Amino acid sequence: MRCVIACLRFSWKNSARENLSRGLAPAEVAEGASRGPAHGPLKLSGRRIALGQHSGKSPARLPEGADAGTPKGQSPNADQAIGEQSLRPMTEENGKPPFSFFMSPHMRTGRGCVLTKLHEWHVRSGARMIDFNGWDMPIQYPTGPREEHLRVRSAAGLFDIDHMGRFEISGPDSLALLQKAQTWDVSRLDEGRAHYSLLCSESGGIIDDIFLYHLPDSWLIIVNAANTTKDLAWLESLTRGLKVTLRDRGSDTCLLALQGPAALEIIKPLCGDMDVDELGFHRVRVCSIVGSPSILCTAGYTGEPGCEMLVPAADSERIWTAVLTAGEARGLLPCGLGARDSLRAEACLPLYGREIDESTDPFSAGLARAAVSMDGHDFVGKPALAAIASRPLPHRLVGFEMVDAGIPRQGYAIQAGGMKVGTVTTGLASPSTGRFLGMGYVEAAFAGIGCEVQIVIRDSSKAARVVKRPFYTSPHWR
Amino acid sequence: MEYRFDEKVRYAKTHEWVRMDGAEAVVGISDYAQDKLSDVVFVDLPAVGKELKKETSCMVIESVKAAEEVFAPVSGVVAARNEKLVKSPELVNKDPFGDGWLVRVRLSDAKELDSLMDPASYKKFVETL
Numbered sequence: 001m002r003c004v005i006a007c008l009r010f011s012w013k014n015s016a017r018e019n020l021s022r023g024l025a026p027a028e029v030a031e032g033a034s035r036g037p038a039h040g041p042l043k044l045s046g047r048r049i050a051l052g053q054h055s056g057k058s059p060a061r062l063p064e065g066a067d068a069g070t071p072k073g074q075s076p077n078a079d080q081a082i083g084e085q086s087l088r089p090m091t092e093e094n095g096k097p098p099f100s101f102f103m104s105p106h107m108r109t110g111r112g113c114v115l116t117k118l119h120e121w122h123v124r125s126g127a128r129m130i131d132f133n134g135w136d137m138p139i140q141y142p143t144g145p146r147e148e149h150l151r152v153r154s155a156a157g158l159f160d161i162d163h164m165g166r167f168e169i170s171g172p173d174s175l176a177l178l179q180k181a182q183t184w185d186v187s188r189l190d191e192g193r194a195h196y197s198l199l200c201s202e203s204g205g206i207i208d209d210i211f212l213y214h215l216p217d218s219w220l221i222i223v224n225a226a227n228t229t230k231d232l233a234w235l236e237s238l239t240r241g242l243k244v245t246l247r248d249r250g251s252d253t254c255l256l257a258l259q260g261p262a263a264l265e266i267i268k269p270l271c272g273d274m275d276v277d278e279l280g281f282h283r284v285r286v287c288s289i290v291g292s293p294s295i296l297c298t299a300g301y302t303g304e305p306g307c308e309m310l311v312p313a314a315d316s317e318r319i320w321t322a323v324l325t326a327g328e329a330r331g332l333l334p335c336g337l338g339a340r341d342s343l344r345a346e347a348c349l350p351l352y353g354r355e356i357d358e359s360t361d362p363f364s365a366g367l368a369r370a371a372v373s374m375d376g377h378d379f380v381g382k383p384a385l386a387a388i389a390s391r392p393l394p395h396r397l398v399g400f401e402m403v404d405a406g407i408p409r410q411g412y413a414i415q416a417g418g419m420k421v422g423t424v425t426t427g428l429a430s431p432s433t434g435r436f437l438g439m440g441y442v443e444a445a446f447a448g449i450g451c452e453v454q455i456v457i458r459d460s461s462k463a464a465r466v467v468k469r470p471f472y473t474s475p476h477w478r
Numbered sequence: 479m480e481y482r483f484d485e486k487v488r489y490a491k492t493h494e495w496v497r498m499d500g501a502e503a504v505v506g507i508s509d510y511a512q513d514k515l516s517d518v519v520f521v522d523l524p525a526v527g528k529e530l531k532k533e534t535s536c537m538v539i540e541s542v543k544a545a546e547e548v549f550a551p552v553s554g555v556v557a558a559r560n561e562k563l564v565k566s567p568e569l570v571n572k573d574p575f576g577d578g579w580l581v582r583v584r585l586s587d588a589k590e591l592d593s594l595m596d597p598a599s600y601k602k603f604v605e606t607l
Contacts, residue, residue, distance in 0.1 A: 002492065002535070002547045128516070145542045146517040146568075338516070338542050405564070407520050407540045429519035429540070436520070458522075458538065 116162035117254045117316040127336060133226035135163040138336040145338030149431040152302055152343055153474070155331030156260030158323055159340055165228030166249045166310070167235065170218040173242035178219060181238050182210065183362065183385075185376030189214050194284045194297050198362055198371045199234060200381030204388055205358035206365070207234055209350060213284040213297055220249070220295070220310070224352045238380070254316035258323060259306035259335075259343070261476035264298070266327040267307060271296065281305070281477075290315070290322045301340065303347025304474045345428050348399055348439065348470035354410060354425045355397055355439060361388050364441065365397050366469075395422065396447040399471060402436035402455065403463035413456040414440050414464075421446045424455060432472050438464070481604060482509040484575040488591060489600035490551035492533075495575065496594060499582070502557050503591075506579040507539070507548065507570065510604050515541040518570040523559040523581065530554055530583060532590055537580065539570065552590045554583040 107115040113136035116122075122129065127138035138160065140148065151157055169177060178186050184197035191214050199207040208227040213220040223231045228250065235246055258267055268276045272288045274296075279285065284297040295310040311319045324332060341351070350356045355365055362368045362385065374386065402408065408427030413420045422442030430437045438455070446453055451466040487495040493511035497504045512518065520540040530536045530550035537548045559581045562569060570578040585591075595603060 002549070139543065140516060144517050144571075146519075342542065405520065406522070407545070409545065429542075 114163070116160050117313050118160045118162065118320055121317055121320060122160065125334065127334075130337070132163065132337060135225055137163060138334075140336040140338045141334050143333055145336065145342065146431050148333055148335040148339035149342050151331060151333045152260045152304055152335060152339060153432050153472075154261070155333075156258060156262040156266055156306070156327055157302075157333050157335035157339060158320065158327070159257040159259065159335050160320070161257050161308070161340075162254045162316070163225035164255055165223040165225060165231065166253065166255065167221045167223070167232060168218050168247040168249050169221065169235075169244055170247070171242075171244040173244045174219055177235070177239060177242050177244045178212070179377040180379055181235055182212070182221075183372040183379055183381070184212070185373035186212060186214070186219075187377065191216060192283055192285065194282045194299055196371050198367065199231060200362070200379070200385065201358060202381055202384060204361045204381045204384035206352075206356045206360055206362065207231065207358060209352055209356060209367070209371070211297075211299060213295070215284065215286065215295070222255070222308075227352065249310070252313050253310050254313050254319075255308065255310055256316070256320060256323070257300055257302075257306065257308045258327075258332075259300045259302040260304045260332075261474070262327065262330040262332065263304070263306035266323065266330055266332060267296070267309075270322060270326055290319045292319060294319075301349055302343035303349065303470065303472060304343070305476055342428050342431060345426050345437070345439070346430050346432055346470065346472035347474075350397075351426065360397075360441075361385065363388050364393050364395050393444055395441045396444055397425070397439060397441055398422075398447050398451075398466045399437065399439050399469040400453065400455075400464045401467045401471075402438070403465055405436060406455065406457045406462045407436055408438035408440070408455045408457065408464070414442050414446075415454045415456060415461060416442075416446050416452070421453065427455075430471060435471075437467075437471050439469075442466075481513065482575070483597050483601050483604075485597050487575065488551075488594035488596060489603075490533075490549065490594055491603065492549045492551075494548060494551040496551045496591065497575075498591070501584065502582045503552055503554065503585055504579050505551060505581050505583055506574055508600070508604075509574050510607075512571045512574045512578070515539065515544070515546060515571075517542050518567045521560075521563040521567050521570065521580065523563065524556050526556050526559060528556045530556065539567075548580065550583075551594060552583060552585055553587055554585040556581050557584045558582040 107119065113131050114134055115136050119136060122138040126142045128140050129136050130139045148157055175187065182197045182199055184195050186195065189195050189212070194211060194213045196209070197212055198209050201207055208223050208231050211222040232246065232248060239246065264276050270290050274285060274287045279298050281298050284295060287294060287296050289296065289309055289311055292312050292315040296307050298307050300306040300308060324334060344351060350365060350367065362372050372385065374389065407429055408424045410424055410426060412424040414422035414424060422440050424438050424440040427438035442453065447466065449466055449468055453464050453466065454461040455464050484495065487497040489495050489508060493508045495506050495508055518539055518541050522538040522540070524530070524537050530553060532551065532553040533549050535547040536550040539546050539548055560579050562577065572578060
């Protein structure tokens with residue numbers, strides 16, 4: 001056998017090792033971004049496997065005292081502990097890490113992949129690990145991605161999403177910075193609420209999709225792993241004249257996602273006296289989880305109810321295993337990135353590097369209503385977006401269903417009447433629906449529900465039909 | 479990881495197996511191969527009557543994460559295909575040496591079988607991977 005397509009692919013531009021400079025002071029990151037070595041997508045030996053990238057949807061600042069969880073040998077403020085040397089990634093060529101292992105904000109594998117705080121647990125538990133944008137991540141556990149996927153739909157799944165970036169914004173001008181940097185009018189977002197949003201460039205391209213948590217006295221931004229450095233530099237570039245503090249919380253915290261209809265029932269007894277039932281969706285609370293100061297946000301990336309939890313780094317494995325134990329009787333499984341990708345695809349949630357990137361805009365991607373406040377604040381990119389919105393869109397992101405059997409993969413051509421009219425961004429054999437489904441950009445004339453198109457799979461043209469998104473809507477929303 | 483090795487088949491280096499059944503050869507992929515593939519979600523089987531040439535791509539198996547070409551371990555003509563895989567591609571994972579077989583082939587050169595590995599050699603080969 002020989003691999004011809006790795007569907008979970010590095011779809012990133014120069015992204016693979018961006019995270020290596022995570023933990024730097026913002027100014028150093030900005031400088032390092034231009035000075036650091038230019039990395040293309042990582043090539044794995046042999047078969048390449050990678051998920052696109054996630055798009056997380058979660059939380060904010062840990063209460064005081066959480067810093068006790070800082071990894072060994074690291075000062076509470078990682079920003080000061082890491083110098084310029086961390087811009088030099090460890091490579092196979094030079095064969096040695098550029099700095100002491102314990103000085104690093106994140107542990108690494110021999111090949112230079114960053115480890116999450118739960119790495120040892122994954123390996124012990126038989127997870128299959130892959131290099132995901134420079135992070136050594138579990139793609140699946142022995143149960144397999146299909147069963148993990150179905151379990152999230154029927155019961156619950158626990159995901160390690162520690163690779164996702166998170167920054168805390170505090171100071172009197174926090175709101176001013178946010179209103180400049182991102183597309184959702186957060187002056188209307190009360191403390192205790194969370195919202196999906198975008199960072200857009202001057203030209204209206206999507207720099208990243210993010211999740212914002214409004215915490216007491218601060219904000220937290222959750223970003224895509226591969227964009228962490230880029231986003232931090234972008235935010236930093238907008239802080240001139242503003243009294244704000246930007247802090248990377250990737251080192252001293254760990255991020256977990258508990259998803260599925262049983263998720264909140266499972267977490268409830270572990271959250272002390274917090275009333276999980278009254279929370280509702282997209283709410284964020286500073287709370288105690290299994291006795292540790294944490295942040296819980298009712299959000300996710302699977303199309304199911306659930307929550308994401310920011311916990312102290314030092315307590316991450318204790319909390320992870322406590323949640324698994326608490327959920328065992330309800331069928332909770334640890335789930336890898338494979339299931340995370342198929343779950344988000346069924347729910348038609350975009351993945352940065354697939355459905356969105358700097359060459360796409362929120363209108364063509366169908367994200368404007370969810371993430372952009374055109375009638376509110378002035379943010380970077382707003383004039384460009386207004387111009388885009390004032391004209392007919394040449395292309396649109398659509399969902400399609402295969403009429404002929406076959407799996408559409410990223411990059412396959414979409415045709416109509418023998419002419420290329422678009423490109424596939426994501427495709428899958430959908431475990432919940434039993435159908436072959438995909439998303440892609442097509443010329444606007446072919447974007448209508450019911451439009452008949454063809455997907456070119458290995459030189460043969462397979463019939464497909466544009467269908468409504470999302471492909472799957474959970475019956476478990478209250 | 480403990481893999482299963484069927485003692486009654488012969489193996490190609492590319493992880494396909496062949497079992498003679500009367501005049502026809504049954505072809506599938508090994509337990510090692512299905513494990514590496516992870517959950518199989520689609521098997522693009524060749525048409526009956528298609529000519530296969532040893533060591534060239536003859537079909538594609540798609541898993542959650544990748545599309546993998548299957549190389550014909552022997553030359554010949556496709557006599558039958560495992561139609562059960564259309565509805566249940568997961569049989570390749572569950573029973574790679576049994577219900578998860580792929581095609582039956584009428585051999586054009588029975589001597590090609592001699593170039594394949596016996597179970598002991600294949601097992602040793604897998605241990606080196």
